[in-house]
Amino acid sequence: MTPDTLPYRPCVGVTLINAQGQIWTGQRLDSTIPAWQMPQGGIDAGEAPRDAALRELWEETGVTADLVEILDETPDWLTYDLPPELLGKVWKGKFRGQKQKWFLCRFHGHDSQIRIDRPHPEFAAWKWIGAQEMCDSIVPFKRAVYAQVVDRFRAHLAA
Template sequence: MTNPADLPYRPCAGVMLLNREGQVFVGQRLDSTLEAWQMPQGGIDPGEDARTAALRELGEETGIAPDLVELIAEAPDELFYDLPDELVGKVWKGKWRGQRQRWFLFRFHGADGDVRIDTPHPEFRAWRWLEPSALPDVIVPFKRKLYQDVLAAFAAHLPG
């Protein structure tokens, strides 16, 4: 068995999407039985820059077109999380120990009707708007510190 510490981190991009009321988009993953919600995020393709990946993932997961969002901020540093030992080797074909992510804060200028999680390759079974401070309470436990770090990175731009 591979030692997780010997594996690299998967390069990813994440999106914190704020609506007009300052609430954050979260989706409930299709592939999880846990009552867990997360923000849109996914892998950065070879040769793709992180912001392009973030917008692509946002579209793939929420159906939201890039012209409906405005960039507010980018987290100054990459943020990391490790998979729990029991998931290493089971997800991402066992190639990664966790993710290193570039996070972007976008303002959503569309309407709820512009959100379409019934995409060609759906990732979410439900979605909602949530107060930013509640994010660490709804994510899977192994990503809680990551979400606290995302909130800290964007604190100056969040309500309250």
């Protein structure tokens, strides 16, 4: 199979915002460069995207569904392709990239309720940032998707 014939991995992403419209971002543990991203992950077989989003949020940040309000979601799936150096190395080489459904969630908890020290941690650190800094902080191959997500949810976001 060539990269352009491989399928996209079904995935969800969560734009978690605080009362000021700042976006939650985590610094990935598995990156050799400073890579910051929003919570995201695969959809399990038979799982609805909305349920997957809340599960991924909990798995990665410790934030439970009762602490968030889902405000919006992207109407379409957004896709990105892996760069050539990652093809065949992630997801056992089964996917060319991801197709993602994104959800905008307002966090109604306290920062102390965010726990990245999870059983299978993905992040070394976290912070609240503005929309432009979020787009500037993501790895280049995901930048176009993040720009689309920010554009969709812009009315709720801090600059």
